[in-house]
Amino acid sequence: MPLSPTSKLMADAFGRKRGLAAFNIIHLETAEALVAGAEMAGLPLILQISENCVKYHGGLVPLTRAAQALADRSTVPIALHLDHAEDEHLAMEAVDLGFGSVMYDGAHLDYEDNVNATARIARYAHARGVYVEAELGKVGGKDGAHAPGVRTDPQEAVAFVAATNVDALAVAVGSSHAMTAKTSTVDMGLIAALRRETGVPLVLHGSSGVPDQDLVSAIRSGMTKINVSTHLNCVFTRAVREYLEANPAAVDSRKYIKAGREALVPEVARLITLINDGR
Numbered sequence: 399m400p401l402s403p404t405s406k407l408m409a410d411a412f413g414r415k416r417g418l419a420a421f422n423i424i425h426l427e428t429a430e431a432l433v434a435g436a437e438m439a440g441l442p443l444i445l446q447i448s449e450n451c452v453k454y455h456g457g458l459v460p461l462t463r464a465a466q467a468l469a470d471r472s473t474v475p476i477a478l479h480l481d482h483a484e485d486e487h488l489a490m491e492a493v494d495l496g497f498g499s500v501m502y503d504g505a506h507l508d509y510e511d512n513v514n515a516t517a518r519i520a521r522y523a524h525a526r527g528v529y530v531e532a533e534l535g536k537v538g539g540k541d542g543a544h545a546p547g548v549r550t551d552p553q554e555a556v557a558f559v560a561a562t563n564v565d566a567l568a569v570a571v572g573s574s575h576a577m578t579a580k581t582s583t584v585d586m587g588l589i590a591a592l593r594r595e596t597g598v599p600l601v602l603h604g605s606s607g608v609p610d611q612d613l614v615s616a617i618r619s620g621m622t623k624i625n626v627s628t629h630l631n632c633v634f635t636r637a638v639r640e641y642l643e644a645n646p647a648a649v650d651s652r653k654y655i656k657a658g659r660e661a662l663v664p665e666v667a668r669l670i671t672l673i674n675d676g677r
């Protein structure tokens with residue numbers, strides 16, 4: 399089926415208080431594995447392409463076309479999202495290319511500049527039927543709103559959503575990016591307060607560092623979109639490393655990349671099911 403609108407998948411998950419998986423693709427084979435995992439689970443999935451990934455590939459179009467083609471032949475709803483765009487032009491390019499949603503990340507800007515830039519993106523995207531995610535940028539630290547110890551204030555979140563008109567909000571509730579161990583502690587009470595106060599779907603970044611049962615609790619507390627990237631990278635790379643260690647004479651790159659792709663599929667299916675069903 400063609401790409402599903404992110405707005406539709408998010409509204410459905412938000413209304414039913416279910417989680418919606420949003421996993422990053424970094425090359426063709428991860429995109430193939432993620433779609434295959436969603437099909438194995440029989441559940442929808444948001445594929446995400448980050449600005450960093452766009453830089454790696456030298457442009458947005460090739461991986462976008464691949465994701466669109468994979469969605470076309472998928473048996474489950476697949477949406478396409480631009481993750482962590484700090485470049486306004488990239489966000490607009492994604493809107494023009496047919497993405498269902500974009501995340502504008504103005505965490506590097508002053509609060510007022512973040513509000514203005516986010517509102518500009520929201521106007522551009524909404525005029526074209528595209529859904530917008532943003533995050534609060536007032537807090538400092540290397541990781542912006544996702545630095546350990548940083549928390550989103552519910553009243554600031556309400557003001558930010560009203561000033562920018564965004565559809566979903568990435569919030570700081572204890573998780574942190576790029577964690578390879580599941581040692582984050584998530585503030586469930588804050589999630590409930592943020593959902594109650596803002597009235598918009600909430601997004602958990604840095605979910606790779608959150609234990610499975612805490613992910614389930616976070617969703618029950620009111621979290622909707624669950625972003626996972628690092629954990630899946632670990633699964634892929636572990637399989638590639640094991641293959642190469644067992645086959646030191648291997649030269650055909652398809653052999654070891656296939657090992658990574660195959661290892662990813664059941665883990666993607668398991669995680670999507672956990673996020674959707676809470677088990």
Ligand SMILES: [Zn+2]
Pocket residue numbers: 482575603604625
């Ligand atoms: Zn993130």
